[in-house]
Each structure stands twice: as structure tokens, then as C-alpha cells.
Amino acid sequence: MLKGQIGRICFSRIFEGEDLAEAVKKRVEENGIKAGIFILIGSLKNVIIGYYKEGQYMSIELDGPLEIASCMGNIAVDEKGEIVIHPHIVVANEKGKAFGGHLMKGSIVGATAELVIIEGVGVNLLRAFDEKTSLNLWKLS
Numbered sequence: 345m346l347k348g349q350i351g352r353i354c355f356s357r358i359f360e361g362e363d364l365a366e367a368v369k370k371r372v373e374e375n376g377i378k379a380g381i382f383i384l385i386g387s388l389k390n391v392i393i394g395y396y397k398e399g400q401y402m403s404i405e406l407d408g409p410l411e412i413a414s415c416m417g418n419i420a421v422d423e424k425g426e427i428v429i430h431p432h433i434v435v436a437n438e439k440g441k442a443f444g445g446h447l448m449k450g451s452i453v454g455a456t457a458e459l460v461i462i463e464g465v466g467v468n469l470l471r472a473f474d475e476k477t478s479l480n481l482w483k484l485s
Contacts, residue, residue: 348465348467354461363452365431368429377427378468382418382461383416384457385413387454389452389454391406391408399477406443410435410437412434413434419469433447
């Protein structure tokens with residue numbers, strides 16, 4: 345287990361037409377945040393949701409409009425020192441039917457999305473490749 349402190353709390357709006365995953369990463373990078381968590385709500389024109397199966401992510405594509413019922417994730421750096429976001433999302437359609445999984449690139453913001461980033465300080469949160477799962481997992485040592 346790693347322990348740190350809460351640093352800055354950053355609030356940002358993501359605009360219509362932006363790719364949600366890319367926009368979150370961009371705002372994290374602009375603020376120089378290397379560890380932390382984020383939450384967001386809003387709407388999407390479409391979503392690409394991934395789920396992990398047998399060593400790879402499979403994709404589900406849904407057209408909207410869709411409400412972001414919940415989206416959260418964590419922020420770390422990889423072995424090259426580059427920022428990595430790991431976002432999960434739950435969206436709902438006009439009938440309230442919900443779908444969830446890993447947020448993939450290509451999910452486009454509808455009217456808006458509201459992002460809150462909570463920075464972790466005093467902690468080096470690293471993602472490293474894991475042979476068994478073929479995923480980049482936290483290395484907490």
C-alpha cells in the first residue's frame with residue numbers, strides 16, 4: 345500500500361465534441377498531476393466501452409444521446425514517465441438502461457462534461473506491464 349496526501353482539487357469543463365478520454369488526460373497533463381483520482385458527469389453523443397477478456401479489451405459501441413451516470417478513474421505514470429489515466433464509465437440511454445466498462449477513446453462529449461480531479465501528492469503511483477494479464481497494473485513497491 346502506498347500513502348500520500350491530498351493536493352489540489354481541480355475543476356474543469358469538457359466541451360461538446362471533445363473526445364472524453366483524451367480531454368481528461370489533457371487536463372491532467374496541463375495541471376502536471378502525476379497521481380490522483382478523478383470523477384465526472386455529463387453527456388455523450390456516443391460511447392465506446394471496453395471490457396477485459398482473456399488478455400485484451402473487447403469493445404462495445406453505443407450511439408446516444410447518453411447520460412454519464414458515473415465516470416471515475418485514477419491517474420498514474422508509466423515506466424517511461426508518461427501520464428496514464430484509467431477511466432471507467434456507466435452511461436444510461438433515454439430509457440434508463442445502463443451500460444458500463446472501461447472508457448475508450450472515441451467517446452464524444454454531448455452538451456458538456458464536468459470534471460473534478462483530486463491530486464495525490466507524496467506518492468509515486470507507477471503502472472508497469474504485467475505478463476500474466478497483459479495489462480499495465482499498479483506497481484506499489
